[in-house]
Amino acid sequence: MTTDLKTIADRMLARCVEEGDCLIWPGATNPKGLPVAWAGRATASGRRIIWEAVTGKELQLADCILMTCECVRCLNFAHMCKADRSAVIKLATKSGTHRSPARGQKLREAYKTRTGYDGEAVAALVRSSTLTGVEIERQHGIRQSVVSRIRRGVAWPEKTNPFAGLAR
Numbered sequence: 001m002t003t004d005l006k007t008i009a010d011r012m013l014a015r016c017v018e019e020g021d022c023l024i025w026p027g028a029t030n031p032k033g034l035p036v037a038w039a040g041r042a043t044a045s046g047r048r049i050i051w052e053a054v055t056g057k058e059l060q061l062a063d064c065i066l067m068t069c070e071c072v073r074c075l076n077f078a079h080m081c082k083a084d085r086s087a088v089i090k091l092a093t094k095s096g097t098h099r100s101p102a103r104g105q106k107l108r109e110a111y112k113t114r115t116g117y118d119g120e121a122v123a124a125l126v127r128s129s130t131l132t133g134v135e136i137e138r139q140h141g142i143r144q145s146v147v148s149r150i151r152r153g154v155a156w157p158e159k160t161n162p163f164a165g166l167a168r
């Protein structure tokens with residue numbers, strides 16, 4: 001597009017912080033955590049600015065830019081992939097799985113807010129308990145299948161935070 005957009009994109013990339021091969025945007029984000037920046041007349045999606053500046057093409061409203069690295073704040077063009085909005089919605093509904101620790105953490109927090117169920121606390125209790133699954137179910141009302149999944153590290157895996165055990 002215009003040289004303006006290129007200048008904005010260059011300035012944005014200059015501010016980004018390298019993390020692996022991701023370029024992490026340290027600036028403003030929208031409520032979803034996606035990078036936004038002032039693009040002359042209004043704030044715009046950081047991804048769209050970079051994509052349009054690099055390719056010189058204008059994105060349609062229905063176009064979405066996905067990050068193949070699944071990092072929300074990444075602005076590395078090499079990690080961008082253009083997709084149609086309807087395809088994105090299909091993808092999002094299909095994959096309810098945790099594909100990265102950050103995403104897993106987000107989902108856990110969202111789940112806790114939605115249900116009031118504090119999985120972290122339950123997991124800490126199960127891990128510190130010497131009781132069997134049957135006994136835990138009887139005493140604490142935590143289902144055996146959940147106990148087993150926590151103990152195998154499938155559900156609510158322990159974080160590497162050294163203070164995790166002291167939280168409750």
Ligand SMILES: [Zn+2]
Pocket residue numbers: 021022023067069070071074075076079
């Ligand atoms: Zn990336």
